[in-house]
Amino acid sequence: MNATPLFAQLINLFAAVILLLSFSMLAQRRVIQLINLFALQGFTLFLSTLVVAVNTGQSHLYWSAGLTLALKAMLLPWILHRLVRQLQVKSEVEPLVNIPTTMLIGIVLVMISFNVALPISQLSSAIARGTLGIALAVVMLAFLMMITRRKAITQVVGFLSMENGLFLAATSATYGMPMVVELGIALDVLVGVIILGVFFFQIRDQFDSLDIHHMERLKDN
């Protein structure tokens, strides 16, 4: 363990912070705070990508770090904030399962992902391969958030946080995806959020609420 270089320790630290932020997003009761936490997660992801970029010297990683900062730490949170303001969403998050139970399920998910990731990460030669388990856990926690939340907007935050987890896995375990793929995903996410924003307005106009449970009773007639 003493041989672990400083930069791998830094990546591990940032990965742990991202996991911590995922948990605080699960525990968060207010929508605005949730978006701020998401922005913070994006910023931590930017830092960890930057550390990988500096240490491997791959120029495209600088680009993806910059993209992460611009998109996930600034633009997307700003769009979400604007949506919350315009839609006048109630500030309370309404979970389907109460928060302590969600956290307990979260811990179980973390254990599962750590165990699942272990044999995979041993195949990787990257120095910070331990973070693969964390990245998987972040993805699972984001899934959990999407499943247990009632409001459309929190589900979108969950979706974006899942993308964060995938990105973390890509940068730390394999030193980044090809530039084209990264650009593609980043644009996808951006466009996705914008389209979902339009959807929110449609949903609200139709049901006077953002509760997606109304959509279970949709019928053609």
Add this chain to the structure above:
Amino acid sequence: MISIAALIGQVFAIVLALALAPLLTGWVNQWRAWLQNRSAPPLLQPYYTLHKLFHKDVVLAHGASPLFRFAPFIMFGCMLLACGIIPSLSTDLPFAPAADALALVGVFGLARLFISLAAMDIGTSFGTLGARREMLVGFLAEPALLIIIFTVAMIANSTSLATIVETLAYREFAIYPSLAFAGIAFTFVSFAENARVPVDNPATHLELTMIHEAMILEYSGRHLALIEWAASLKLYAYSCLGIALFFPWGIGERDNFLALVAAIPLLLLKLGIGGMLLAIIETINAKVRIFRVPEFLGTAFLLAVLGLLVRLLLEVRA
């Protein structure tokens, strides 16, 4: 053999704890007052209070059993023992083999048990209510504290506090993400254990919210003084434990008398900063409902477990 220097260091650490604990409480109270735009009580107010209480006569309730009279002494003794075995100035403590980090949790538990029993002994409804709430808080805080200690003990490969501090303070520099998790969880637990704001308010006698104050309502005179002093000592012990586990730099090594002297200003500085942070956190948070306390401490427990998992995944196998 126990060296004379070690013995002096041990006695000095205990005397310093006795002397400094009320000062720390006063310092925190002062900061709280400043932050809330009140004029602050004098820094030495806790000493005046103790002095006043020690000179007053004891009033005992009619139904009080001997347990009621012994409990303050037991609580005070437990806290003194805790301050004796937590390395605050030097790791060379002859008392340290008496109890490791796990036994330390037990010592805190013993104090809690006796003060709760004494609160129920009198038979007032407030006492019973306070004791029940204290037990609820304790039963949720203890496992979290134990897991935090397991995490740190795994890094040092020992549950002895002196060994833990030696490993952490004199290692080569390394970042432990698990320690960050454990540190946050420890902050949560110490707020709950010391009856600070998100869980309990030390400055209130509002019947619906009080926990610690409800248990000691019937105490007076020197018994109350001992309890107040013990509460200060508990805050001091938790602060020292936090410093020892997470910011151990500057705690003196074995057989180094000079380091012991140098450790004093550093300890004062760390305690000063810690007290300030405590007051700030207390001021910016609202007290939670009693039924939210399990959630608060559940979060602490989960963070501690996460720290343990991260330790297993990232740091052991990497």
